[in-house]
Amino acid sequence: MSITSAIRGENVTAGNEQMTAGVDRETVAALLERGRELSTPVLRAAVDRLAPPMDTVAAYHFGWIDAAGNPSHGDSGKAVRPALALLSAEAAGAAPEVGVPGAVAVELVHNFSLLHDDLMDGDEQRRHRDTVWKVHGPAQAILVGDALFALANEILLEQGTVEAGRATRRLTTATRKLIDGQAQDISFEHRERVTVEECLEMEGNKTGALLACACSIGAVLGGASEADADALEEYGYHLGLAFQAIDDLLGIWGDPAATGKQTWSDLRQRKKSLPVVAALAAGGSASQRLAELLAADAKASDSSDRNDIESFDEEEFATRAALIEEAGGREWTSREARRQYATAIAALDKMDMPGEVRRKLVGLADFVVVREK
């Protein structure tokens, strides 16, 4: 069963009205396109403010130029966050354009975290390209990350409004959580056991918080009440957890051609992602066998600078993946994605917003949980 059908199947069975409550795929595509079109010029102008060579390094990271400095039209990501930030403004009754500084600020913070996380995690590839630290060196990855973070605050605060101050505060809170999540993620790699609750908390920090901010920041800039902004954050937070659950499935069983990552990517990095911790928590013989294998991997890795696990052949990863699935980690994570999706959609009812905007937010949620990359 593919990930797509695993998710879609359950939605069709258990909550068909949810799927039909959202707009169709063409409308979602148009929303993503609108987010990109309105935010990219502002994002590029912001990046152009950076002193050389940081402007060039950032342009490489965003896929606007290649490693040699020539213009490029690389995969710049799904652009879900800008689309959500613009819809967020509309949810508060403002024009989508009001959300643009928020969309850009969130993108800047997201990319600041990618630059630093790729370096901390030693990830050499992102979106089918060499990561910044690999091409331009660790110092530039640190520095340009810092610059994007500062730029995010600058873009918001130069609006000079009370709303922009409120938006910056929410973005700052989200960024702190993002950093907490990365700290937890790193510490989990050195721990033998991580509970499902700890994993969900980490993923809420690392993925939920910034998506929550993307979903509320446009509304805040449009003058929404704190309660309405909180409802939109709740939608975004749980959507982020649904997104991450799917990501965790793709990190083990995703198609490398679609994800742009190595096969068994998360297993190679010994990530304690949801399918892994759920399988370990499940008990039973597959769970027990998996625990023994992972403990042995950790021991070998600690004593030999990770080279052992890097020399594993495909078969050894396939064994671990099969045990995770047998222990129920794959199915649990798939169900968790659906639970988080449902909680996200339910949060939309806490805010009075135009019906068409609500349908678009549901449509984007569908897009986020039904994907192969």
Place this chain on the structure above:
Amino acid sequence: MSITSAIRGENVTAGNEQMTAGVDRETVAALLERGRELSTPVLRAAVDRLAPPMDTVAAYHFGWIDAAGNPSHGDSGKAVRPALALLSAEAAGAAPEVGVPGAVAVELVHNFSLLHDDLMDGDEQRRHRDTVWKVHGPAQAILVGDALFALANEILLEQGTVEAGRATRRLTTATRKLIDGQAQDISFEHRERVTVEECLEMEGNKTGALLACACSIGAVLGGASEADADALEEYGYHLGLAFQAIDDLLGIWGDPAATGKQTWSDLRQRKKSLPVVAALAAGGSASQRLAELLAADAKASDSSDRNDIESFDEEEFATRAALIEEAGGREWTSREARRQYATAIAALDKMDMPGEVRRKLVGLADFVVVREK
């Protein structure tokens, strides 16, 4: 001639009234102590908010605990910035306490930059202790730096006032310049020639901008006009350049026992600091000989991963230092420190403030330029 006497000598000769216009050394010591006493508890409470192990790593960086986690009372720096931020509030007619969130935010940004710069520059020692990346690894240095940066904005914005929004905007601008300065500093290491103007611009970004912010942020929190805040920033910016000129002198001729750095520290790192670029710009035989030596060093370093220069003996650095001095780089930098000091003091006349506060600001400026570490 020691650095102290070089600076003090000229002040006594050329501007004795400036020295006597400031408060005495005991009052300066009391101002520094007040800054530390009022800001440290708030700083510690802020750091305590960080998720483990970031709180521990940050506590090590600030010198509150040693590498083993035991309480420690290490050298936590001169604490000039907090003292200035509190005086800044008083310059605007507010209580010194009003400046505390600003003092803490500036310290957090300053320490964020130290954590990242030490890693980027490969510096293994700071304040006579191993740097964070050396003790806790590069990932923690990146992560905790990020966290301190985010925390700085959080501390200010949670005040929830319009003034806090203005203060955050100034801090963000300063942080962007700080990052620009570090980018310039790194790029200079790979360039054969850097002009005196480029060096001053870099140092203005790297040191002047944040000291400028420290000097205005208390006033902004105290409701000062933009013009008054600008006058205080001008004072702080030039004081920062004076501070940095002294630092550049100490980086070559400072006493390692006082500075906590290696002998010839900046020469070892091939820093194009003020004495070096001034000497290269001076012309004449010593300047020419220096240029040839440094070009040969750069070539050797590029072709052998910096090991050649690291194996230099003391004599080889002493030769370079003597040439810099002979070409006039030391004397020029010493004069530049005095010029920047005078410009800083003059900026104070652009703002109407209590005479006692002005005398204290002059006293702190004296403290900054007359020091051996």
